[in-house]
Amino acid sequence: MIYPRIIAHRCGGALTPENTLAGLRVAARLGCRGVEFDAMLAADGLPVLIHDETLERTTSGRGRVAEMSTAQLARIDAGSRHHPAFAEEVLPTLDEALRLCAALGLWANVEIKPSVGDEVETGRMVARHAAAANGHLLLSSFSAAALCAAADQAGQLLRALLVEVIPDDWARAHGGVRCACPACIGTRAHRPDAASRARWRSSVGLLHGQSPTLPSGCSPWASARCSGPA
Numbered sequence: 001m002i003y004p005r006i007i008a009h010r011c012g013g014a015l016t017p018e019n020t021l022a023g024l025r026v027a028a029r030l031g032c033r034g035v036e037f038d039a040m041l042a043a044d045g046l047p048v049l050i051h052d053e054t055l056e057r058t059t060s061g062r063g064r065v066a067e068m069s070t071a072q073l074a075r076i077d078a079g080s081r082h083h084p085a086f087a088e089e090v091l092p093t094l095d096e097a098l099r100l101c102a103a104l105g106l107w108a109n110v111e112i113k114p115s116v117g118d119e120v121e122t123g124r125m126v127a128r129h130a131a132a133a134n135g136h137l138l139l140s141s142f143s144a145a146a147l148c149a150a151a152d153q154a155g156q157l158l159r160a161l162l163v164e165v166i167p168d169d170w171a172r173a174h175g176g177v178r179c180a181c182p183a184c185i186g187t188r189a190h191r192p193d194a195a196s197r198a199r200w201r202s203s204v205g206l207l208h209g210q211s212p213t214l215p216s217g218c219s220p221w222a223s224a225r226c227s228g229p230a
Contacts, residue, residue, distance in 0.1 A: 004034030004107050010051065011037050011097075017082035018058060019049035020089045021100055028104040035106050038113040039094045039126045044069045047094035047126050053115045057081075059091065066115045094126065098133035111162070112141035112150060123149030130157060 008030075012023025015030075019037050027035050039047040048070060055061035060077035061068075070093055079086025092100075094110070101108045110130055114122035123146030130137055131154035140160040141147050147159050 004032065006032055007034040007036050007107075007109060008032045009036050011035055011049070017079040017086050017089050019051060019091070020078055020086070021092050021096065022079065022086055022089050024097065024100050024104060024106060028106055033105070033107060034109065035101065036109040036111060037097060038111045039122075040065050040113045040115060041118060041122050041125055042070045042073055043067055045121070045125060046070045047122070047129055048073055048091050049094065049097055050091055051113060064115070066118065094129050095133070098130065098135050098137070101137075102133070102135050108135065108137040110137055110139050112139060112143065112146045114141075114143055114146050119143045119145040120149040122146055124153045126150060127153040127157060130154065 008023065008027035010018035010023065011020055012018070012026040012035075016023040016026050023037075024035060037049050038051045040050050040053070042048050043066060048065065050058070050065055052058065053066065054064055055068075055076065058078060058081055060080060061073070065073070073091045076091060077087055077089070078091050079089030098108065098110075100106075110126060112123050112126045123141065123143070126146075127139060127150035130139060138158045138160060139147065139150050140162050141150075142162045144161060147161060150157065150159060
């Protein structure tokens with residue numbers, strides 16, 4: 001599989017409301033071949049695209065995502081806080097997002113974003129829906145419990161554990177997660193030093209894309225400007 005070198009964060013980066021279908025369309029229009037977005041469970045157990053456990057920062061709604069059904073969430077304005085031109089945008093389901101990714105030819109990094117205490121069920125349900133989509137994607141998460149549940153549900157899907165810093169003994173420390181590798185999330189303010197990069201390459205063998213979860217020739221971190229928390 002050929003992986004994209006540039007991935008749009010939360011669907012459309014800073015150009016669109018995060019985690020919306022508009023973001024996917026803009027990313028594809030700009031030539032991005034890959035996107036990242038967050039998937040969390042609604043009250044009825046279906047995965048929807050949103051980063052925060054609460055609605056206030058990015059939508060017109062109030063309250064916790066886990067306490068609202070997908071039908072209720074679909075009536076909330078998820079675009080106007082970014083710009084009035086996106087007032088018609090709603091919180092899409094994971095199924096809707098993956099269908100659009102397939103139509104647009106976008107590879108997807110689906111970040112499992114569980115609400116507190118719901119890690120296992122979120123991992124299981126996101127993996128179930130991702131596997132049913134049969135698309136080009138990777139499951140990632142900061143939650144080891146969520147990734148273990150995803151592996152149990154759909155072991156054929158590629159997975160990556162997200163970490164702030166890759167430890168020297170990552171293979172032993174995180175081996176139970178059953179991921180091909182950790183993915184270190186970097187920012188312009190925090191970038192891995194040369195020693196960290198050398199340790200990564202020697203422990204994983206990241207030479208010319210030998211790791212199956214990473215783009216050919218790419219390092220296991222990305223630098224991007226983001227409008228919100230990780």
